[in-house]
Amino acid sequence: MMSRTSCGCMTLPSDAAFARSFSDALGIACTEARVRRFPDGELEVQWHPGAMPHTAVVVASLAATQTDSLHDRLMQLVFGIHQLKTAGVERCIGVVPYLGYARSDTKTAPTDMVGLQIVMRHLHYAGMDALLTVDVHTPAALHNAFTGSAWSVNAVPPMAKALYAHLPAQVPLSVCAPDVGAWKRARAWAGALSTPARGAVELAMVHKQRIRPDAVTHDAFTGDVEGRTVVVVDDMISTGGTMAQAVRTCYEHGAHAVWAAATHGLLVDPAPVRLAEVGVKGVLIADTIPDDRTVNTPLAERLHVVDVAPTCAEELSAVLPTGEL
CATH class of the missing domain: 3.40.50.2020 (Rossmann fold)
Incomplete structure (x- = not known):
């Protein structure tokens, strides 16, 4: 000691x-x-x-x-x-x-x-x-x-452990990267969420092109999410454009429910509204940002904060x- x-x-x-x-x-x-x-x-x-x-x-x-x-x-x-x-x-x-x-x-x-x-x-x-x-x-x-x-x-291990409790065991699981830059993180999340009972977690990826600092367009989708619970993962959510587009794309490809998980929940306006409007099931973030940015927004009841201290x-x-x- x-x-x-x-x-x-x-x-x-x-x-x-x-x-x-x-x-x-x-x-x-x-x-x-x-x-x-x-x-x-x-x-x-x-x-x-x-x-x-x-x-x-x-x-x-x-x-x-x-x-x-x-x-x-x-x-x-x-x-x-x-x-x-x-x-x-x-x-x-x-x-x-x-x-x-x-x-x-x-x-x-x-x-x-x-x-x-x-x-x-x-x-x-x-x-x-x-x-x-x-x-x-x-x-x-x-x-x-x-x-x-x-x-x-x-922060992936403690966050994955916290998220696991919210995921239905009977529904197959996929982890989705919202862009190429998040692919390594998606693989880490998939490994952390895989268990003998659930089996291997499938991987998916949205291919995006950033047309402005606050706007992206999505051109292609790779992976199987149909009928699955999907967790879209990134290192942070700022204005929510990338994450919201990825959530929407997963639903368009037949996802059963879509979560958003990111270590740093900056959640700058209009992120809470964007994520709520695309029907995100829940948003999981770490407690690295002092303020709760979702108070009095449609996202407030869907936010889950993990203590990584x-x-x-x-x-x-x-x-x-x-x-x-």
């Missing part, structure tokens, strides 16, 4: 629920920051003035909330880490369940911005020594962008040397 006496969990207010689950799994104390916003828009992050731990695990998801923009959240994390380091914390490990700008990880033209590199530099300069996130868009890009140790937790705690314990925490 690793000693936890020199480690503490620190969190921004919006991430308190995730942080409590995470710290409970590790058996360490959790402290919540106080964030003040001044009339001119400037921010101040304050920690409790008590004794600081040797190692601080700082929990903050880089996603917009109902009260703060993504960029406000980034500055709160930067300020919070810097404050901890100046207060005597020796090592800061960031637990960032959703890593904003992770999709901006490569250049297609010389003048393109690589947002992931810029965000990682800010966090490194503030004093973050290591980073743990969940299902990052491109793990190799994260390792290239961050100066320090970085890990991406696989214990999985993150287990991963951090596994990758760090004995005594680090």
